[in-house]
Amino acid sequence: MEIIVKKTIDKKLNKQFDITIPKALIEQKVEDYINKNKENFSLKGFRKGQIPSGVIKEKYGKTIMADELDKLINSKVSSIVKDNSFKLAMQPKVDAKEIDFAQDVSISLSLEIFPEIPEIDLHKIKVTKREAVIDNNDVKQELQKFNKFFATWEKQDSSYKAKNGDAVIIDYVGRVDKVEFEGGSAKGHQLELGSKSFIDDFEEQLVGKRAGDEVKVKVKFPKAYHAPKLAGQSAEFEVKVNEVLVAKLPELNQEFVKEKFNLDDPKALEDLLQKDLTKRFEEMSLEIFKNEVMEFLNKKYDFELPKGLVDEQTNALWRNVESEIEQNPDKFKNDKEKEKARKVKEEQSIEMIRGAMILSKICEQNKLEASKEDFDKELFTILQNFKGQEDKVIAYYQKNPQAIESIRAKIIEDKAINFLINHKSIERKSMNLKDFEKYCTKANEEIRSRFAV
Template sequence: MEVIEKKSDGLSREYGVILAAAEVEEKMHFKLQQIAETVRLPGFRPGKVPPKILRQRYGSRVMGEVLEEAVNDSSQQILKEKGIRPVSQPDIQVTSFDEGKDLEYTLAIEVFPEITPMDFSKLTLERLELIPDSKKVNDALDNIARANKTTRPIKTKRKSKTGDIVILDFVGKVDNTEFPGGSAEKYNLELGSNTFIPGFEEQIVGTQAGDELDVTVEFPEDYQAEQLAGKSAVFECKIHELHEAKKASIDDDLAKKVGMSDLNALKKAIEEEQNREFEQMSRLLIKRQLLDVLESKHNFDLPKKMIENEHASILSQVKRDEKDSSKDEELTDEKEYFEIARRRVKLGLLFSEIGRINGIELDQDDMKKAMLEETKKHPGEEQKVMDYFKNNPKAIEQLTAPIYEDKVIDFVLDQSSITAKKMTMDGMIKILEDENKEKRKKKLVSAKKTGGKQKKGKSSTTRKSSDKKAKKTIKQKKSDPPSN
């Protein structure tokens, strides 16, 4: 085998490889002999078929097998002899291959960069810990009681007030044009619930059954559907009925209704759920801290092809998301996505090196856990999901990558200096909300600079609460009424 280095630029390497015709023929002859031992042809005993006939019948198939085997074996030998750690699968292009001639191909790869992980004991991070708050537990109990409220029509003729349920039709228009998600019939709206955009419910207070009115509102500047953000809208409303609500009593009966043995058990479940939610948010924040520090403290060459592939993958996903949501919009800022790709590649390589140096590996239990979690997302098709992953190693890699990342993160955190800071649930939620607002602000600024259009969100008259998940305290049984 002859190997010629054609390129050595940064992390990129390219080699020209020549396998002599005699070496290729030797592999061809060996494979044909294997076939001769088992093949049965009319007029010939097993093992006695002449080589010429075997070559005529099976030559094309064997040539393909020889090509694949020769390229795979020789390329692996080159990487091993030169001590090369490729960051991804080599790009192999066969330039010449024919019977009786040399096999020639090019081998292009990007090598793993030299990475020296920092001393993690010098890292100083902050972890937020929950301050117990009985008021939050009581608020959660109150929400559960409200979710299990009973309603009844108001028989006396009176005006609606905060706390009533108004059954109404509405049609929303911006610039005299209806917009998607802005209309509904016989909608049950609880006044004071703040489920609609600011100013809507306040104008419904004081109405009576049979009333028709126009409600004028301003969509917030940071409204989730960006094509409506900051715009004025008029909703044509018709009031059908008024109902009054009575929340359930907070007692053992309420606890049993949501699947608990008694009120004390319900309170304990709420506390545990709030602790879990806080811990998840706390881990998210300390993980962000850690990733930012690791990214800034390490400097090494990055494989250009890996970044290009990751960038292409991100853009492809963005376009799929836009297609799925039936939007025809330009990408906000490709430069922003390129920076995300660069950061992902950098941290991915760093985590891989930290794991390699410190012997961090995934075991069978990790694989099974990841597959089990995925099967839960596809009820009734569990076996299909399991079979798919068993037959697709790359899919397993993608599935277990977050688990490996968490293992590396835990390893680094264990060696870091971590200070605890007490924080309320509301304080934690505000931190996350502020971070999200800052991200949205940067996105808007970026879009204005590039002149690109924003990616639209789904239109909706109701406003989603950003801390909905954080404030949800306990799951109800499927048979119970929904809490929203």
């Protein structure tokens, strides 16, 4: 009554097996379970613990069989992995063919194997971490932006020319190739000039205009624009300036700061903004650095990846595209264009997976591990987004090993990136805030355009 295992595919990164579990073995496991737990069964008309085995089997047999079969499968899968020293890249895939307990049960098992990753020479990682230097002028400018939340807007007469920092009330109609497009028109819209709320140099073309002016504004949508039909397109907007408004800012005195923020004085507000700016731009610096490290590592190291893992990640990315298709059925002109887009998402998946594996290798080489404290901290951060549902979230992670693994993977990636930042091969470059923001905008746009579909 032994389980029969036959290897059907023996590729480097994929192993597949046919497993046959004898009917007699399953029946024996059921008998053993009933005999061991007989005293725990209860059924109307019988004393607890006095139910005949045949009655228990007739009443609960199929459920017990299914449970015992699961145990046999899990045990055999574990032994196959352990006996062959397989390092799995993802959870085993078990495909149980149509189960008939009247005969032997056959299942197929597919294992995706973690690839051999070469040693990573940290001295050859040439990536620059760019960092913003926050000075007093940056804080004062941030203070002015912050103060505008509490501004009152005063209407100007028709002789006043709009400046950066002023607001205009406009009606506009946008057209691409002389055809109006969805979301390209509005009436009575308030737009602050210089806020970069609108694309390209739309706002700059309204500087110097007066109430009553009518303007033709010409712009070009970014290549990575969220609406695919408009991405990279030139557009013309007919704009009417109805009003020009100037912001009247409140005085940032002790009374105002105390009332609005419960702070002792304006200096305390400046210190708070300084910390916020520093934290915000350090997070941006870290994210850009990570993206550039991942891109560098993918170019430097090339190795085969498990197909199942790539397919799984590609499917996850493609689900977002499918949501876009639901909103815009004409997103792709034909199946060929759609297939090309899926290929882009597959390439993105490959970079994500390979980069994550290399970062994991860096941690392994340098004995960096995800501790329980690290895990608890990361889980706490996740729970902050699910106030009142903490128990459900924790239960979800307890029942889903892959979800747990995703937390561990993020911790490992973060540890590797933080380790690299302090390695002597990594150059650091300080930039003023304006140049740093320009660099981040350009870097993010390049990333989006690489994988835009």
